[in-house]
Amino acid sequence: MRRLVGRAFALLLVLGGCARPSPPVRPLDGSVDPARPLPEGGEVSGPVAPDGSASGDGAQPTAEPGWLGVELALRPSGEPGVLVRGVVPDSPAQRAGLAPGDVILSLDGERADRPADLVSLVVNRAAGDRVGIVFLRDGNTRLASATLEALPSDEAMMQKRFVDAEAPGLTALTTVQGSIPPTLTALRGKVVIVEFWAEWCLPCRILAPVLSEWSDRYGARGMTVLGVTSDPVITAADAARRNGMSYAVFSDETGATQRAYRAYSLPTLFVIDRRGVVRDVMVGFSAARLRAIETLVERLLAEG
Structure with missing residues (x-):
């Protein structure tokens, strides 16, 4: 994974940082x-x-x-x-x-x-x-x-708001791929990563294979990755296929879940523990932060 993240980070340095959409409500x-x-x-x-x-x-x-x-x-x-x-x-x-x-x-x-x-x-x-x-x-x-x-930076602001608090609910999501129910209640007892992304977001495309690898590696141990996008179902399905996203993907066309999580910069990544509490938030793409998040995921899975 470290080699994959390193290559992705080098590409991101050349192509630029994370994109910022205009939020539905700000x-x-x-x-x-x-x-x-x-x-x-x-x-x-x-x-x-x-x-x-x-x-x-x-x-x-x-x-x-x-x-x-x-x-x-x-x-x-x-x-x-x-x-x-x-x-x-x-x-x-x-x-x-x-x-x-x-x-x-x-x-x-x-x-x-x-x-x-x-x-x-x-x-x-x-x-x-x-x-x-x-x-x-x-x-x-x-x-x-x-x-x-x-x-504070966007990431620091998000951490102030969400870390150590109960994760907001997932609202009005339409399944794009996967069989996982789009509710945190149904996923209680699992470590959950919620990724906010979009088809046009280049850093999101770079992050997708990393999350797919995590899903394959840690899924059997109790971790679930959910990708949430405001793109329509057809657009999201095509982007998920092209980006090789092997995890569950949902369309949030109403923007209700995006607003609940204040995910106005993309990508934004939430780590939620087995009790439904947010343990970390990453905004944008950072190789160092991804390594730290993977270490956190491994620790949360080991806690049982």
């Missing part, structure tokens, strides 16, 4: 989304200076923009503040005590009436800055303080 939250949307919908491709400008060629390095770790939603017209729809585990927001359902009114005394307002306030501060947050909870005004951090 929260407007610059403190979570690496795209860091600005109030007017623009994007910053480089570091953000304290005044909000992007550094150009020859500019002095600036501090990493701040990250709070909240998902935001608009409130009804005329109601102040921004609704906290979700809080990233192990984030500055969680450590500050923020929770879903809170309404953030201001940050360091500056009002936020739209998600984009709060996004701008956060990213125009630096990682390490301490900020004061005024928010509503159950109709009562509260004050919290948080120390902003640098935006």
Whole structure:
């Protein structure tokens, strides 16, 4: 397997990194989304200076923009503040005590009436800055303080969200190949790898033979590989055949399972233990990470 991964990684270095599809639904939250949307919908491709400008060629390095770790939603017209729809585990927001359902009114005394307002306030501060947050909870005004951090990588973000938590369910999947039922309940007691992939994703094609080898090697010991794609059944079936995918494949045309797993970068790989708990997440393709995941799989299988 190591030789196979090494060859695949060398090819990937030449052809480029993992692809990123446009998600069916993406929260407007610059403190979570690496795209860091600005109030007017623009994007910053480089570091953000304290005044909000992007550094150009020859500019002095600036501090990493701040990250709070909240998902935001608009409130009804005329109601102040921004609704906290979700809080990233192990984030500055969680450590500050923020929770879903809170309404953030201001940050360091500056009002936020739209998600984009709060996004701008956060990213125009630096990682390490301490900020004061005024928010509503159950109709009562509260004050919290948080120390902003640098935006985690996609993989680190996914690990914060999912590792050591129960894996989300598999929803509205259509079988493309294989006889395995598309439910984690039916697979309880097995070590499960869930791979999110697409026909057009080159790193996914490189990963497929590795997962096929794992399926053949570890299947009899209690490991199952599931490939999930948003491609239609006919497209997925043809791609699975061309890529030599020997494991079960499912079509997620509604995107329900992709959204539950937040698998918006491809490939994304989840390792789920026999109890249904996520033990690792890999985003993109990395030979070193694949070796670590295979070691984890062997350990989970040995635990019985």
